[in-house]
Amino acid sequence: MNLPQVATSKPKLAISACLLGAEVRYNGGHKESRLCNRVLSEYFDFVPLCPEVAIGLGTPREPIRLVGDPAAPRAVGTVQRERDHTEALAAYGAQMAGALDDICGYIFMQQSPSCGLERVKVYQDNGRPSEPKGRGLYAEAFCARRPDLPVEEDGRLNDPILRENFITRVFAYAQWQQLLRDGLTRKTLLDFHSRYKYLLMATHPLQYKALGRLLGNLHQHDLQELAPRYFSELMAALKKCATRRTHSNTLQHLSGYLKKALSSADRQEMQQLIGQYRDGIVPLVVPLTLLKHHFRRHPHDYVATQVYLQPHPETLSLRNAL
Template structure:
């Protein structure tokens, strides 16, 4: 792994934006909260959690009359539930723009689901009286924030209950953080190539098509403006990581890694590793089991290419994200 990528992999407390109510702050319209134990107690050990509540920030008070999304599902407005003359759309949009510009130090954002200000997706949008709401909206604040930082990993607290979505979000946060660290100094073709090289197996786990497409982009490094290429690369890279890394794709990566050990493992070792990979692929073991055995073998038989890969430890093992079946 290059020196730049190695330095980026040494993690301080990465900053995450978090809807304040998810951290137990009593900021909701009714004066309550929606504390998430996983976010506060688990993620709080590894990340600096920065609470933000746009409705309080724009002066709506606690408690306050509730608001909802109303009108065109593509461009709704945030209005009062009981008093439709209350319209805070502009204030929420401006606060989203301001925070999006201010907090370019965030590496991810955790949001309150279904909120007319903070909901990431499927927020109810109300139309004409008597018609059912369309669950197709995005919170006004979040939509505006995301326009400033379109690549920032975002997730809602409810979706973190899905182990696959939880792992995907955390993986994207750490990958984006590594990229942010590389961009603290001048980008060069070499730095781009090294970042891509370190993430090759990560990309393979999310789809061969992404791995190949990003490889073709990196092959152009040095042939044109590196800043434009780097921006296009990270946009495609972050989009690729949104695709789930399935057991079948992970198994292909594990088999690929096993190929680097073929000269070192005896028949019994190979049979054991193949058995564990197959049991993971068919849902009988968590991913951490074949990963742990592979790491054991690579400690005994180091390989420079594998040592430079992020895949075997893309985030702290203590988060236990690969321990679920």
């Protein structure tokens, strides 16, 4: 079986420069991520950015912190609080959101007052951080203008489920960008959606049905208006992490295409491995590998198009820990 290709070239990812080992932090140091710098760098072209350096703050420098209202904090110096960098960080975030039109995702430095996506401390007049916490000002401005772009914090990528989910979304984003470059038509949009059927079944089955309904009357809508809406809803659906239950259900559906081709013993083995995966005894890669083995022996044209079977390069081994 010829599985769908995840990409013909490396997708571009923006990343906080300190995560690649650049000595751009306030203390002149870095926060190198071994995962990013030594593993993911083989699969992605990184675009390193440090907003604090970009707006003119030196290295080393006085640290900044968020203060005030967690919903609309300001970024000021920790010692010289009259030094307010709020507007500069927000403006740079807006600028880069427009300039980086060829990236397929962004990995941010966690808990940073400029780059943190969540749980960033916002200090009050009593010197204590508030609850709830805030979001880095550069990241906030960037993400507000690129709501469909897959984004994640470096620390969360240590979770195998979140890591696999993020990278799946990055490759989905890259494939959509390729579709737009090749020329969007009603047929290519429907074909794209068809390829994502089982991935959506594993992540958000209700949204799969909703997206199907959205495209059901495609001929009645303006394609250039409907396509962005479809893609936004697709990316929102894929952000939901699949579970052992939803993966098992998807594997069951796919194995149904083999019921006439397999012997009774082979069908029993397939069901046993799906059950073991559902019960947490074996990782996802075990029943999935057997399933792909059977489809190589008994090819099915529709199944061969399904992104679910290979949403990212197999050598990343992302499903070995699911």
